[in-house]
Amino acid sequence: MRKYLIISVIIIAIAVVAIVFFFEKNQKPVVGILFPVDSATSYSDRMAGVLIAIRSLPDEVKFVDIDFNSSDLSTVVSKSINSGIRYFVTFLTSSQASELRSVVNGKNVILVDSQVTNPFVINEIKNFYTISPTDTIQASAIANYIHAQNYKNVLIIKGDQNPIYENYLSSQIAKDLNNYGINSVIKEFDQNLDATADSVVLIMSSERVLNIMPRIRSKYGNVPVIGSDWTLDQTLLNSKKSNGMIATCFADLSDLPQSFKESLYKIKMFPDPSMLLAYNATIVVFILAKNDVGSNDAQKFLDSRVFVGSNGEFTFSNKSASSKVYFYKISGENLTLLWSWR
């Protein structure tokens, strides 16, 4: 009987070691998909972008949903890092991203975001990368577009939900407009619209845009209203209030692959820039995770690669993707490309 017992123990020990070895060897890198669940803003387009991206990728990386509320972002990310997650796809505001500085700096983690565009935020978080151009580029593009359209008096209205983004981008646009000799006034979202303007720039979320658009139309009639990149999402597109508005985005919606369109049609959604950027961010994080890239090597790795996104190739430079800035006019059911800038 003792012989059987020893043999059983040996077999079990070998099995345990083999399982552990096999598990360790086959343990996939984990990517956290960080989404807020208490936001009034609909993230369905970005979520759909991530979903389509994951479905198109090989099963070599494990994706996990990480939900957070506006109040517990740092805690959730910290716990996720402690649980071994090194790669994150995020859809943060610049303010939210700034909160994570103390949590992620010095850690061997990489965050790839599709929304944060503020250069200071991007630079102050060492492991943070964005799939969008920085607000400096966006501001230049918007000022350039206004200058090209020969508008002279620009009213810049900034929202009240993402102050870092809203303050920097509005001031940067004003600065760039000033360089072109164009007058600009910056107004808060809830201030009276009493300035003279032949064009309006909205730096706020889509909910805020839909909220303020009636006031703008009431005050300034059909003046061109240019929304920053944050404004253009499914919410905006789904509302008639955005009709005639010009949206800034970092993706070419007119050149989407047919398979992407079919995937969207199946789930009864229309493509938007946020969706495409979310798709691209997911692809980038997947490649980072698959190649087991550490935080110290991430920038070098990203700068040395060409990535194929939802609508073509893109590269990284100085922690952000170097894509064009597109201006689309929202007219009823269609988005019409007006202008692009690099």
Place this chain on the structure above:
Amino acid sequence: MTFKRFVIFLVVISVAFAIFDLYFQFVNIQNEMNEELTNLSAAFSERIEGITQFISIMQLSKNITLPSGIKGIIEINDDGNVVKSYGLENYTRALYDFSALSGTYISPITNVDGNPVITIATKSPSGIIAVEIDPRVALSNANLYIVDQSGFGVNLSSNEWKTFISVLAKNSNFIIDWPYLFVKEPTYGNYTLVNQVRISSIIYSALGASLPSYILILAIFFLTGFLYLHLKKKDKPVEEFLDFLSEIKTFRRYEGSEDQKFVKNYNDLVNEWDRVSKSYASVIDEISQTNTDLIKFNDLYAELPMIFERIDNEESFKDAIRIVARRILDLSKCVKGVGIKYGQQIFNIGTITPYDFQSNTKFTLGIKTHSSTLDFVLDLDKFTTTDIFKELLVSLLHHVGSVVSMYELRTERNESARYDPLTELLTRQEFSNLVFREIEILKRENEQSAFVLVDIKDFKEFNDRYGHFEGDVLMKYIAKVIKNSTRITDISCRWGEDSFAIYFANFKKTDMKTKESEIIGKIKEFKRSVNVKIGVSYYPQDGETFEELMKMAEERSNTQSE
């Protein structure tokens, strides 16, 4: 099948059964979860389809009270303009486009003031009617979520929001993402019902459901344990017996329990071995005893002639018989008494009494000797006396008889040598020996004696005349006369062929004439005419030696006239 193999078989079967039962319970739980989701999906679809069907045929009046569960309603004409709306002012491009295209549309979930809202739209006779509803229902299962096409979900019975992008991205309906198991079921539109369950709770449920099986298995194990202990108890004597065998150095009996048949067989073998050994030892003892007896018998055989060789008179013969009786008694302890009857003489030793010669209760043997009978009566111990001893004894007794016979023959032969066979008087040699000793006695005692020689004259002619038979008769007659004329202390013999010698002890010369006359007178009385001469010599007057005296007697007989 040995008990160990049986236990291993039982363990394997039990483990297999436990695994199978656990798997069965898992499948049950899975089926229950599937069924729950299927039912819920059917209910959800039925609800949405009901609403869709309801709004597809309705026309909004000016004042409308929204039914329970409907948060807002909007009517859009074919141009995309809002005709009427209650609690729902805007509609999405997707709503309009997909409703116009496919007849119905269900929007992703939106968060309106913290509450989940989905918009359902359908074409109606007047255009498109869309309603906003809260998808939640009262459910006891707190783990069920309704998830839209982008992976955004809300708990069906609470206000908990969650994203299920990674779950929706998987093709399988069962996704294990430790510590959760996600079971999903597509439902109306692009929605998915997701059941998020902790794997531990499933395991607990499965284990709970399998509890009766485990109790059964446990009971079987307990019973097996009892059986094992029982058999162990039963096996214990076997193990002890095996230990006994492993240490055994001599073939000996096992003193433990004999419950097992082979133990009993073993002990039977040992008993048989002991019996054979004892029998062998007994035979060896018997042989040894027989050898000892044989040695004693041989000694006695060798001693017997010597015993009887020294006999020179009757007393010594008796002593010899007594010695023989003693030797026979000493042959073995089984001989308790010996009795020998020779003629009318009885010699007994040990437990034998003269009476035993008359009763037939003891071992008896009668042997006819040369001139007598030799009867033996022996008291033999019936328990220790062996047959071979008896046979040896009988042989010995016969040999004793032979030796006695030899003694008798020798005695008889010796007697024949002393006496003349015709006259039965001493021979000349024997007469010479006796008289020689008598002369030595005469010298010491200074007595007188007379020597007489009687000679038959012309005996040859007598024989020629009357025959040798008649001559023998004459010789016997003269010998009888001499015997009748002499005392018991006197010695007479046949001196020659036709002469007789007589020694008269303490006989005076003066008495001789009378004696001579008496002898001659009686001889003359023989029926035939006989001429005898008598010569006498006297001691010590005529000589002091036998030869001198007999010579003198012969000379006087020759010179005597008839």
